[in-house]
Amino acid sequence: MTRTFRALAAGLALMAGCAAAPAALADYKGPVRLVVPYPAGGNADTLARLFAERMNRELGTPFVVENKVGAGGTIGAQSVANAPPDGSTLLLAPTAVHVITPHLRAVPYDPLKDFVPVAKLSSSIGIVTARRDLPAKDMREFIAYAKAHEGKVSYGSAGLATITHLQGAVVGMKTGVNMLHVPYKGSAEAMNDLLAGRIDVIYDSVALPQIKAGRLKALAVTGTERHPELPDVPTLHEQDLDLALPSWFALYAPRATPQAAVERYAAAAGRVMSAPDMKGLLIRFSQYPSFQGPAEFSRQLLKDDAFYQQLIRAGNIRLE
Known part of the structure; x- marks a missing residue:
């Protein structure tokens, strides 16, 4: 009887801890690693540093840009896919990482299952x-x-x-x-x-x-x-050349990150990207704000994934 009671008590304590976890993670105040899967000096890095500075101001949380380079963005993306889903790690990446590269070669992550889409931030003018x-x-x-x-x-x-x-x-x-x-x-x-x-x-x-x-x-x-x-x-x-390829930068969290944390980051990102001076700042490196929250961006992600899959197959485009 005592053993049964202890087991039941332990189970209830575990359930209580799990129930409390999302609320705690939603209010995460520690440093946030903002992983950029490309080197410094490119548009991904430039956007990330501007975005990190503004998110720091918005949430009072340090956002630290980390350039994790290699394999056309794959290494940085994989590191975020494998990171703890505790609100401490986010990925800022362009279109290719999730809807182009996986259709051209094998990648060590599932682009649509191993991440939670947080927000689309900006679009590119190529x-x-x-x-x-x-x-x-x-x-x-x-x-x-x-x-x-x-x-x-x-x-x-x-x-x-x-x-x-x-x-x-x-x-x-x-x-x-x-x-x-x-x-x-x-x-x-x-x-x-x-x-x-x-x-x-x-x-x-x-x-x-x-x-x-x-x-x-x-x-x-x-x-x-x-x-x-x-x-x-x-x-x-x-x-006379039709080359309208979707090109954007977006924010992702590891799979299983609590929805409350995702929504908190998305809301802050929306305020950052809609700031009055953001359009003028972004156009200097051929970007413009095109914010989408988690639900809308998730739909856009699926649509663009299908577009690129069809384009790559129809054109028989391959890696050298």
């Missing part, structure tokens, strides 16, 4: 950027140049299976041009080699400051509208 001395002033001339120099024209990316890789692959698929893909560990490295003339083109918005400084030149904007900072640069659509 820029097709060329070395300054490339003999082409727009995308039409670049395609003609690439066809005349078949197999000798190169484009760099932030890594295999990133959107900066996929955009170049889709351009090649749609135009029939064979270009050499040079993957890097991040956008900053690709841009540095473009500045040095070691590659010809990148499909990456990180180049905006160098374009404005006259060190690189823009051939096209990948969005449906012209870039506010580059009003004279035509879109790909204006140049």
Whole structure:
């Protein structure tokens, strides 16, 4: 009888502890690791540092950016998937990590089951950027140049299976041009080699400051509208190329993170991204606020996952 009572008491204590856990985690006040799966200097890192500073102010909780680099974002994503679901670790990652890379190669995590979507933060305005001395002033001339120099024209990316890789692959698929893909560990490295003339083109918005400084030149904007900072640069659509690929940055928590904690971070992120000065700050690196909370972003994630899966299969796009 005593043994039964003790077992029952222990079970009730465990249940009480579990019931109290979500409330405690929702009010987590310790430092938050904000993992960025790419090196410093790229748009993911720039956004993360701005976002971390504002979240610190909003919640009074230190947000510490950690660049966990490797395998096209996979290593950083895996580290968050395996992190304790206690509100202490979040992932800030671009489109590729969850809805592109898993359709091109095996990844050590389930992109839709091992994470809780917290919020979509911003969307990207892609820029097709060329070395300054490339003999082409727009995308039409670049395609003609690439066809005349078949197999000798190169484009760099932030890594295999990133959107900066996929955009170049889709351009090649749609135009029939064979270009050499040079993957890097991040956008900053690709841009540095473009500045040095070691590659010809990148499909990456990180180049905006160098374009404005006259060190690189823009051939096209990948969005449906012209870039506010580059009003004279035509879109790909204006140049008869349809390349409207969803591109965004989002916030994720490890699977099993309590919903109360997710909602708390999402609400704070919504306030941060809707701040009056945020639009002006983001456009400097070709981003714009496009906040979505957990439910809306979860639907968007599934939609974009299906889109990229179909695109990759239809185009028979593969890793080199």
